[in-house]
Amino acid sequence: MVEEMSERKIRVLKTIIQEHILTAEPVGSRTLAKKYDFGFSPATIRNEMADLEEMGFLEQPHTSAGRIPTDMGYRFYVDSLKKSELNSPPSIEVYLQQLAKEYSGIEDVMSGMTRLLANLTQYTAFISEPAFTESRVNRIQLLPVSKKRLLLVVITDNGLVNNKIINLNKDLDEKQLEDLNKILNKRLKGVLIEDIDQEFLSNLQLELQRRINYTAEILESLQKEMSNISTKKGMKIHLDGTSYILEQPEFNDINRLKKVLRILDREEELQKILNDINNDINDELSIRIGAENELEDMENCSLVLARYHIARGASGQIGIIGPTRMEYSKVISSVDLAAELLSKLISSTGR
Amino acid sequence: MVEEMSERKIRVLKTIIQEHILTAEPVGSRTLAKKYDFGFSPATIRNEMADLEEMGFLEQPHTSAGRIPTDMGYRFYVDSLKKSELNSPPSIEVYLQQLAKEYSGIEDVMSGMTRLLANLTQYTAFISEPAFTESRVNRIQLLPVSKKRLLLVVITDNGLVNNKIINLNKDLDEKQLEDLNKILNKRLKGVLIEDIDQEFLSNLQLELQRRINYTAEILESLQKEMSNISTKKGMKIHLDGTSYILEQPEFNDINRLKKVLRILDREEELQKILNDINNDINDELSIRIGAENELEDMENCSLVLARYHIARGASGQIGIIGPTRMEYSKVISSVDLAAELLSKLISSTGR
DNA sequence: TATTAGCACTCTCTAGTATCGAGTGCTAAA
DNA sequence: TTTAGCACTCGATACTAGAGAGTGCTAATA
Numbered sequence: 001m002v003e004e005m006s007e008r009k010i011r012v013l014k015t016i017i018q019e020h021i022l023t024a025e026p027v028g029s030r031t032l033a034k035k036y037d038f039g040f041s042p043a044t045i046r047n048e049m050a051d052l053e054e055m056g057f058l059e060q061p062h063t064s065a066g067r068i069p070t071d072m073g074y075r076f077y078v079d080s081l082k083k084s085e086l087n088s089p090p091s092i093e094v095y096l097q098q099l100a101k102e103y104s105g106i107e108d109v110m111s112g113m114t115r116l117l118a119n120l121t122q123y124t125a126f127i128s129e130p131a132f133t134e135s136r137v138n139r140i141q142l143l144p145v146s147k148k149r150l151l152l153v154v155i156t157d158n159g160l161v162n163n164k165i166i167n168l169n170k171d172l173d174e175k176q177l178e179d180l181n182k183i184l185n186k187r188l189k190g191v192l193i194e195d196i197d198q199e200f201l202s203n204l205q206l207e208l209q210r211r212i213n214y215t216a217e218i219l220e221s222l223q224k225e226m227s228n229i230s231t232k233k234g235m236k237i238h239l240d241g242t243s244y245i246l247e248q249p250e251f252n253d254i255n256r257l258k259k260v261l262r263i264l265d266r267e268e269e270l271q272k273i274l275n276d277i278n279n280d281i282n283d284e285l286s287i288r289i290g291a292e293n294e295l296e297d298m299e300n301c302s303l304v305l306a307r308y309h310i311a312r313g314a315s316g317q318i319g320i321i322g323p324t325r326m327e328y329s330k331v332i333s334s335v336d337l338a339a340e341l342l343s344k345l346i347s348s349t350g351r
Numbered sequence: 352m353v354e355e356m357s358e359r360k361i362r363v364l365k366t367i368i369q370e371h372i373l374t375a376e377p378v379g380s381r382t383l384a385k386k387y388d389f390g391f392s393p394a395t396i397r398n399e400m401a402d403l404e405e406m407g408f409l410e411q412p413h414t415s416a417g418r419i420p421t422d423m424g425y426r427f428y429v430d431s432l433k434k435s436e437l438n439s440p441p442s443i444e445v446y447l448q449q450l451a452k453e454y455s456g457i458e459d460v461m462s463g464m465t466r467l468l469a470n471l472t473q474y475t476a477f478i479s480e481p482a483f484t485e486s487r488v489n490r491i492q493l494l495p496v497s498k499k500r501l502l503l504v505v506i507t508d509n510g511l512v513n514n515k516i517i518n519l520n521k522d523l524d525e526k527q528l529e530d531l532n533k534i535l536n537k538r539l540k541g542v543l544i545e546d547i548d549q550e551f552l553s554n555l556q557l558e559l560q561r562r563i564n565y566t567a568e569i570l571e572s573l574q575k576e577m578s579n580i581s582t583k584k585g586m587k588i589h590l591d592g593t594s595y596i597l598e599q600p601e602f603n604d605i606n607r608l609k610k611v612l613r614i615l616d617r618e619e620e621l622q623k624i625l626n627d628i629n630n631d632i633n634d635e636l637s638i639r640i641g642a643e644n645e646l647e648d649m650e651n652c653s654l655v656l657a658r659y660h661i662a663r664g665a666s667g668q669i670g671i672i673g674p675t676r677m678e679y680s681k682v683i684s685s686v687d688l689a690a691e692l693l694s695k696l697i698s699s700t701g702r
Numbered sequence: 703t704a705t706t707a708g709c710a711c712t713c714t715c716t717a718g719t720a721t722c723g724a725g726t727g728c729t730a731a732a
Numbered sequence: 733t734t735t736a737g738c739a740c741t742c743g744a745t746a747c748t749a750g751a752g753a754g755t756g757c758t759a760a761t762a
Contacts, residue, residue, distance in 0.1 A: 026753095026754090028753065028754050028755085029754075029755080030753075030754070031753085031754090040705070040706085041705070041706050041707080042706090042754095043705070043706050043707070043708095044704085044705060044706070046754090046755070046756075047704095047705085047756095049755095050755090050756080060754095060755085061714095062712085062713060062714075063711095063712055063713060063754090063755070063756095064711080064712040064713045064714075064753075064754050064755055065713075065714075065753080065754065065755085066753080066754065066755090105515050105516035106516065139494060139495065141492070141494060143490060143492060143504060143506060144490065144506075145506050145510050145512060146509075146510040149510060151504070151506065151512055153494060153502070153504060153514075155494060155495075155496050155502060158497075159496050159497040159500065161496060161502055161514070161516070163504075163512070163514060164456050165456035165457060165512070240616070241616070242593075242612065242615075242616045243609065243612045243613045243615075243616040246605070246608065246609045246612060246613075252605055254597070254603055254605065257597070257608075258594070258597045261593065261594045261597060261612075262594045262597075264593075264594075265591070265592070265593045265594040377724095377725090379724065379725050379726085380725075380726080381724075381725070382724085382725090391734070391735085392734070392735050392736080393725095393735090394734070394735050394736070394737095395733090395734060395735070397725090397726070397727075398727095398734090400726095401726090401727080411725095411726085412743095413741085413742060413743070414725090414726070414727095414740095414741055414742065415724075415725050415726055415740080415741040415742045415743075416724080416725065416726085416741095416742080416743075417724080417725065417726090
């Protein structure tokens, strides 16, 4: 029952998948034999196809149609792709210099890269903002915004910036604020973001209470924000090229389209998907094909994503969402390239 | 030829439009007479319909179908709606208190309100971030992020916050930075954002050069950012409920859908649309129906938007994009309510 | 024994045709 | 001025037939 995968079978399978990716139609033996110059006849291909179907790599939409790849077929294809060499990416340096001129500031780089990746691949692209894991506080600053309102700015040793408005019940004068800033910096500088938890801060509060009459609310906000940025909960996701999905013939079916767009419309949904993948592979390129995705509504989609890195520890995700029938070869090399570019763009200090 | 608009015609027209909004189908005289209890027969309605068609308020998809409203028909309907009373919105205070608890910080309030408005109306909602017109600098602060990298934070007198990373070619030490911050604050506090232009800054530079050796790049970035935030160019637009469009039967036609989604996918496109409307009406609720929109691809859509205000001058836009056949009554009152809520939520100092 | 030509069969897709029904415009009567 | 009546229009739906692409199986071939 369990057949061996002969060289010829592999060749046939790969060709079918490539042809299907190209045309979005079921692939038949006759067409295949005509278009590609195998050394054998359609009948032989038919036999191989029947075998490949039995093995689970192909399926027929209906009895008298050609074959289309199953998720398992794509999986085989993708795995064999990763081993062989991919399109060597164009020189990174060229891109880098140009991009560095166009964008400044993380926010800007992120949305710029998302767009770039979407344009490059012609699929929907996303980038999640970096989580602050293993980052240490380098500077913390409270600035007065208006009466009873402060801006909290946190800058880490690896150059990440986060800011947040804090609403208060009482007012603090300039002098108190300056004191507070001094103490906070003194006590927090060099501390790991994830270590600034409730316990840490209630100790801090004891010290503060002696000098400043009103700190509970500030520390509470501080703690909440620290936990947010270190766990990446609610972390922003940049999205671009959503409308490219519409160009894919498999999504002319409005119900399929709805499923996907509903996911893309909900940031929390995406966060959940990314976090799940986050946990099981840490560094390599991750690929989820069709039903490999936890979410049932993603069954017609594939997801290709990489992790980009900023200095020590801090990292985020960048990738593509497209139909199962996507141009994996192109997408994989593009995501790879984009991740590398993004890492360099953000980490590069003053380019 | 130019007929008078009798009371009865108005009644028929309005009823047809309401019925069409409800069903999304062409409205026929028989159905109408059966469902609504006019004092006259289908034949009379037919005559009125023929008149209304000649006057441009209705049209027939084909000879033997019922009537659907034209853009002009909707326009008449909407104008007459605005005069009569709309659904009185629910008590704002109730919402306010709840929302103020959930959100903190502008970013948060904005995306929260966008989602709220989308859920309320079941159409796509958007909010543009407030432009800094008529805002004055209250505090300006440069913070070191890493070598050759600064964070510029600008806080205005009306409580708006903006920040931006600046890349430098040289490095500044703490002392220089402190000096620079002092001088910048002294010279810029109270100045209108839009007054901080090239000329203003080149004067400033003369003064600075004496004390700090390296400022050109910083001032250049400062100027660029000031011009960005005062002209609202590239101002962020929050969007939510995009997938609600899919529920509208008129967008089962994939080509119509493509047109709209392609616009929503491009922030610049939206910015352009909003800026155009921005210019011609300043305060009241603006409504663009179908072909009234400049953009041809918006011909099947209507846009309802209001301006929200934060303290003196600073304001942004909030609204809905939906099919021409939208529930104007509900949408108008919702947008009105949302604009008011947003204004209060953002301006409220410490609620 | 592996391959292939031949052939009957299957199933989707498209075009053509008939029918139904909601809706219209027009005419003539109330 | 309104309305009942009626012939007519046209999209939507259902049905049918034929074409085409593809298959699996069998028997002949290398």
